[in-house]
Amino acid sequence: MTLTDVLAASGGAIAVFYLLRLIWTCWRGLQEYFISKLWKVDLRRYGRWAVVTGATSGIGKAYAAELAQRGLDVVLISRCDEKLRTVAREIEDEYGRKTRTIQVDFTHGHSIYPYIAAELRGLEIGILVNNVGMTYSDNFAYFLEIPDAEQKITQVINCNVLSVPQMTRMVLPGMIERGTGLIINISSQVGVHPQPLLSLYSSTKSFVTYFSQCLHAEYKSKGITVQCVAPFMVSTNMTKNMKASCLIRSAAGFVHEALNTVGYTSYASGCLSHALQSAAIAVFLPDAIRMSSFFMKKMQTMAEMSQKVRGKEE
Numbered sequence: 001m002t003l004t005d006v007l008a009a010s011g012g013a014i015a016v017f018y019l020l021r022l023i024w025t026c027w028r029g030l031q032e033y034f035i036s037k038l039w040k041v042d043l044r045r046y047g048r049w050a051v052v053t054g055a056t057s058g059i060g061k062a063y064a065a066e067l068a069q070r071g072l073d074v075v076l077i078s079r080c081d082e083k084l085r086t087v088a089r090e091i092e093d094e095y096g097r098k099t100r101t102i103q104v105d106f107t108h109g110h111s112i113y114p115y116i117a118a119e120l121r122g123l124e125i126g127i128l129v130n131n132v133g134m135t136y137s138d139n140f141a142y143f144l145e146i147p148d149a150e151q152k153i154t155q156v157i158n159c160n161v162l163s164v165p166q167m168t169r170m171v172l173p174g175m176i177e178r179g180t181g182l183i184i185n186i187s188s189q190v191g192v193h194p195q196p197l198l199s200l201y202s203s204t205k206s207f208v209t210y211f212s213q214c215l216h217a218e219y220k221s222k223g224i225t226v227q228c229v230a231p232f233m234v235s236t237n238m239t240k241n242m243k244a245s246c247l248i249r250s251a252a253g254f255v256h257e258a259l260n261t262v263g264y265t266s267y268a269s270g271c272l273s274h275a276l277q278s279a280a281i282a283v284f285l286p287d288a289i290r291m292s293s294f295f296m297k298k299m300q301t302m303a304e305m306s307q308k309v310r311g312k313e314e
């Protein structure tokens with residue numbers, strides 16, 4: 001065999017490998033975002049109640065409404081009692097499901113969990129959506145530019161990180177006993193790829209991604225599905241209710257698609273548009289570019305410009 005033959009054989013093997021990988025990725029995408037529309041999993045099979053943290057606006061409110069529409073009673077958890085009562089009434093009137101509300105502030109740390117556990121006691125909880133999350137700055141910022149850093153660091157970690165395993169350990173034993181359960185953890189694309197200038201937020205979301213994937217591996221044999229959902233931009237209060245488009249999804253549209261993927265994948269970008277954005281970023285903006293000083297400066301400039309435009313519009 002000549003060197004040319006060896007090179008040709010290796011090139012052929014590599015081409016076949018990438019072709020097969022592409023076919024596999026396309027088949028998975030077809031299942032997650034097209035076939036899943038036709039054959040949806042009946043979410044009532046997990047149990048009677050769904051619990052949603054951060055349920056009074058944005059993605060959490062959309063999950064609560066969509067789960068009620070698909071036949072579950074819903075426990076709504078957030079900070080503001082008035083908003084909780086309004087959303088609960090809306091869901092009861094529109095979908096005829098039962099609701100309960102729990103008013104807590106997740107930034108307060110471990111002290112709130114005995115109260116939540118007492119409120120959830122006796123309910124057959126089939127689905128938990130760990131959605132609550134917060135950012136700490138309106139714009140991209142260097143770590144030392146975080147406003148009120150001493151307090152904010154603890155608050156963000158309590159809200160984005162601590163809430164996820166604490167809520168999980170409350171509902172998981174009941175799910176294991178019944179041999180079925182679904183836990184959906186809302187991460188972010190910046191929890192999959194490190195994002196400078198959002199360092200604390202990005203790191204808290206990477207915890208959510210890893211925790212979800214490890215937990216799914218540990219408990220899938222017991223009938224538990226742990227799904228990590230990692231969106232790009234969704235139009236909510238967190239993103240200053242930016243105009244929805246094919247790239248920036250509305251919360252309701254996003255959640256409708258994301259819930260269809262249950263039973264098809266334990267890791268989802270959430271919707272087709274975000275899956276395509278994720279694939280494009282992996283190819284055109286690898287970590288090495290996104291982490292460079294040049295790119296960070298560009299991002300800051302773009303963020304400042306869009307803030308000025310928003311300011312003028314307001």
Ligand SMILES: NC(=O)c1ccc[n+]([C@@H]2O[C@H](COP(=O)([O-])OP(=O)(O)OC[C@H]3O[C@@H](n4cnc5c(N)ncnc54)[C@H](OP(=O)(O)O)[C@@H]3O)[C@@H](O)[C@H]2O)c1
Binds near residue numbers: 077105186189232234
């Ligand atoms: N929007 C996006 O583009 C995007 C992208 C990727 C990931 N995510 C993630 O998606 C999740 C939801 O984000 P969102 O955009 O829907 O946010 P949002 O519109 O700001 O809604 C946040 C929800 O959480 C509640 N909440 C906030 N802080 C709380 C606290 N300390 N204690 C209890 N409840 C609290 C809020 O209600 P009250 O104010 O009534 O308490 C509200 O119901 C977050 O985990 C976020 O990181 C969002």
